[in-house]
Amino acid sequence: MSIIAEFTIDSEEFIFGTVMAQVPNSSIELERIVPTSNAVMPFFWVESTEFPQFEMQVREDLHVDDLVELDRIDDHRLYRAVWSEEVDPLLEGLAQTEAVVLEGYGHENWVFRVRFQSHDRLAEFYNYLTANDIILHLDRVFSLTSKDSGGYTLGLTPEQREALVMAYERGYFATPSEITLQEMADELNISSQAFSKRIRGAELKMLDQFLNSMETDATD
Structure with missing residues (x-):
């Protein structure tokens, strides 16, 4: 593990x-x-x-x-x-x-x-x-992660979860996007590059868990 x-x-x-x-x-x-x-x-x-x-x-x-x-x-x-x-x-x-x-x-x-x-x-x-x-x-x-009866825990850091929730609630993932990375980063007093890294890290962990769960389901 x-x-x-x-x-x-x-x-x-x-x-x-x-x-x-x-x-x-x-x-x-x-x-x-x-x-x-x-x-x-x-x-x-x-x-x-x-x-x-x-x-x-x-x-x-x-x-x-x-x-x-x-x-x-x-x-x-x-x-x-x-x-x-x-x-x-x-x-x-x-x-x-x-x-x-x-x-x-x-x-x-x-x-x-x-x-x-x-x-x-x-x-x-x-x-x-x-x-x-x-x-x-x-x-x-x-x-990093664990699987229990309640499902998967994604292993997100508090910073990654905060960034992901903010991006979702503020419409960053909408088309067109309703807020920029820089605007969200300014609210947290961090750089846009640091905020982007948190979002990418969270997305990669979620995707990894999703793909692993698909492989597990396919072999059950």
Whole structure:
């Protein structure tokens, strides 16, 4: 059964956080981590008022071999970084345990919500960090979804449920749409990209549950 772990960590405890904390007036949201044969490539969104300074300082860091801008949405930019041979232990630990980063954001302090395939994988990740002297604060661990007599629990986070309910009640799914992502995001004091990610995450979980239930019904 999939396990969700929520934890916080100081930026000084991992290289990626240290590099990103160098630039003031910016916030970082980790999108995903892609392991390769000899490197780990983090993909991440940046919200900043100083993009030229951000790019210059990250490219000058010895831990980063390359930084590529991939996309722009409003005042956010999506980047891919190619890490040097000195791999970030936190990112390496997530990659080795095949963890999926559902949320990872911060500047001086970071908040993570990560999905592991099992309790054993979570234990493997924790032991890896301990061996590398990385201190994190494990806030909560819970199962992703469960099936009971009342049906399926979708495993939505409170933020995803809030966004989904708001979008439904305000007519976002109507044709034509009666409200924009930006308008809803402004009400929650978050970026439109963050609100969109919550909606997409909720929709993917609901679709996954629906398709799994169809497969179960077909085999009964």
